[in-house]
Amino acid sequence: MGPRLRSFITGLVPLFVLAHFSHHVVGALLTPLLPFIRDDFILTKTQLGFLGSAYNLPYGIAQLPGGWLADRIGPRNLIVVGISGVAVAGLLTGFSPTYVFISISLVLLGLTGGGYHPAASPLVSASVDEKNRGSALGIHQIGGTASFFLTPLIAAGIAGAIGWRSTFISLSIPTLVFGIVLYVLLGRRGYTSRPQTVAPDDSVETSSTEGGMRRLLPFTALGVVLQVLIFSSISFSPVFAVDRLGASNEAAAGLLAVAHFAGLVAGPLGGYLSDRLGKLPVLLTVCLIAGPAIYLLNFVSFGWGLSLVLLLMGTCQYIGMPVSESYIIAHTSKRNRSTVLGFYYFASRGGPGLIMPVMGYLFDNFAFQAGYSAAAVTMVAVTIICALFMRKSRD
Numbered sequence: 001m002g003p004r005l006r007s008f009i010t011g012l013v014p015l016f017v018l019a020h021f022s023h024h025v026v027g028a029l030l031t032p033l034l035p036f037i038r039d040d041f042i043l044t045k046t047q048l049g050f051l052g053s054a055y056n057l058p059y060g061i062a063q064l065p066g067g068w069l070a071d072r073i074g075p076r077n078l079i080v081v082g083i084s085g086v087a088v089a090g091l092l093t094g095f096s097p098t099y100v101f102i103s104i105s106l107v108l109l110g111l112t113g114g115g116y117h118p119a120a121s122p123l124v125s126a127s128v129d130e131k132n133r134g135s136a137l138g139i140h141q142i143g144g145t146a147s148f149f150l151t152p153l154i155a156a157g158i159a160g161a162i163g164w165r166s167t168f169i170s171l172s173i174p175t176l177v178f179g180i181v182l183y184v185l186l187g188r189r190g191y192t193s194r195p196q197t198v199a200p201d202d203s204v205e206t207s208s209t210e211g212g213m214r215r216l217l218p219f220t221a222l223g224v225v226l227q228v229l230i231f232s233s234i235s236f237s238p239v240f241a242v243d244r245l246g247a248s249n250e251a252a253a254g255l256l257a258v259a260h261f262a263g264l265v266a267g268p269l270g271g272y273l274s275d276r277l278g279k280l281p282v283l284l285t286v287c288l289i290a291g292p293a294i295y296l297l298n299f300v301s302f303g304w305g306l307s308l309v310l311l312l313m314g315t316c317q318y319i320g321m322p323v324s325e326s327y328i329i330a331h332t333s334k335r336n337r338s339t340v341l342g343f344y345y346f347a348s349r350g351g352p353g354l355i356m357p358v359m360g361y362l363f364d365n366f367a368f369q370a371g372y373s374a375a376a377v378t379m380v381a382v383t384i385i386c387a388l389f390m391r392k393s394r395d
Contacts (some may be wrong), residue, residue: 007248011149013136015185018125020143022083022178023116025171026090027109027153031235032253039249041099045239051158052235053353054106060350062114062259063342070201070342075119076186082116084179089170094168110353117349118342125329137329138271138322145263145318152256160250171277218389219280220344223324225382226287228351230317232359233294233353234259236371237310244368245302259310263318271326279327280381283320284387290316291379300370314326324348 034048043051070078089109096102124140151171158167237259238252247255273282295313300306324344332340354376362371 013124013139015142015182016120016140017180019079019083019120019182020116020140020160021147022143022175022182023086023113024144024147025091025175026086026147026168027055027059027113028151029090029155029168029171030106032105032155032238032256033159033164034235035238035252036159037102038239038373040164043099044360045236045363046357046360047099048239049357050238051103051106052232052356052360053091053104055110055353056356057350057353058110059113059347060108060348060353062111063118063345063349064114065113066342066345067119068339069115070119070122070343071138075123076183078115078119078177079186080183081180082113082119082179084176085112085175087179088112089166090172090175093171094165096165114345117345118339121325121341122337125326136271137325138268140302141267141271141318141321142264145260145267147256149259149264152260153254156250156253159253169293179201215280215390216328218386219327220324220347222283222287222382222386223320223327224344224347224351225347225379226283227317227324228318228355229294229379230290230313232352232355233297233372233375234310234313234317236295236359236363236368237306239363240297240368241302241306245300245306247302251302255306255310258307259314259317262311262314266315266318267322271322272317274323274326279323279330279388283323283327284383286312286316286319287379287383287386291376291383294379295376298373 016065030051034051036041037051040046041047066078066082067125088107089105089112093102093105093109096105120140120202121137124136125200154171155167157163158170234256238249238256240257241247241252242249270282290313293316295308297306300309325341328340328344329337359371359375
C-alpha cells in the first residue's frame, strides 16, 4: 500500500464521506415522497413547491450562521447538529398530522442541517495537498450523492409498503445514532467543540491574481444558478412523471435515483478535471449543457428518454459542485473561508426554496413545458452573462 493511499484511508476524507451520506439521508426523502404526501394531504403543485421552500429556504439561510460559527467555535458541534439534529426533525416530519405541521417540521429540518457543509468542506480541503483539493472535495461529494441515489430507492420500497411517514421515522433513527458516534470520533481525532489554535493567516492559499479575485463573484453566481435550476427541475420530476407521463408513485420516486446516480462518477470527475484543466472551462462547459438538458424534459417519454435526460442533468449538477467549492476555497483567506462558503451554500441550497413555488405555479396555471422552458432559458442567459464577465480568466 503506497503512502498516498495509506494517508487517504487513515485520514479524514473517508470519515466525511460517510458523514456526508448520513447528513443528506433524511432531507433526500422529501422529493421522492412528494407524490405520496400530495395524495395524503390533497395538495396542488404550488403547495408542493412551498413544501420544497419550507425545507430548502431555511437550509440555505442556515448556511450563513453555520459558516460564521464554524470559523469561531469549531466544526464538531455544527456537524453533529447537521446529522443528529436533522434526524430529530425527520422524526417530527414522520409524525406530521397536517400540512402546516409538516411545513414547520421541514423548516426545522432545514435549519438544523445548515451548518454541515461550511464546517465539513474546509476540513476535507485541509486534509489533502492543495493540488488535490478538487479531487478530495469530489470524493467527499460521493457521500451526499450516494445518499441522494440510494434514498429514493429505499423510500419507494418503504413508502409503498408502510407509508411515507414510516419512511421518515425508520431512516431518522439510525441517522440520529450515527451523528452521536461521529461526534465521539471527531473528539478522538482532536476536533473539540472549540476551534483549534493556529497562527493568524489571512492569506489566500493559492496564488491568484487580482483579476481572479474580481471574478469570484460571477463564478460563484454561475455555480449557484446551475445548482438551483437543476435541483428545482429534478425535484418536480416525480410529480411530472406521474401527472404527464403516467408513472406510478413508486416508479416516480425511484426515478430520482437516476439523476443522482450520475454524481457517483460526476463529482470526483468534476474535481479531477478542475485540478487538471482549470475550474472556469469546466464550469462553463457544464452550464452550457445544462440549459438544453432542462429543455429536453418537454419532449421525453417515461423510460429511457426521461432517464437519460435526468442522468445528463445530474452529471452537470454534480460536476459543478466540487468545481465551485474548490474555486471559492482557493480565492478566500483561511480566516473567512467557512463564512464565504456559508454564503455560497446559502444561495445554492436555499435558492430552490424561492424557485420551486414559482415553478409549481407555472405548472399549475400553464403547463410543465412553461416551467421547464423558463428554467432552461434562464440557465442559458445567466451562463452567457457570467461568461462575458469572466472572458479574460484563465484560472
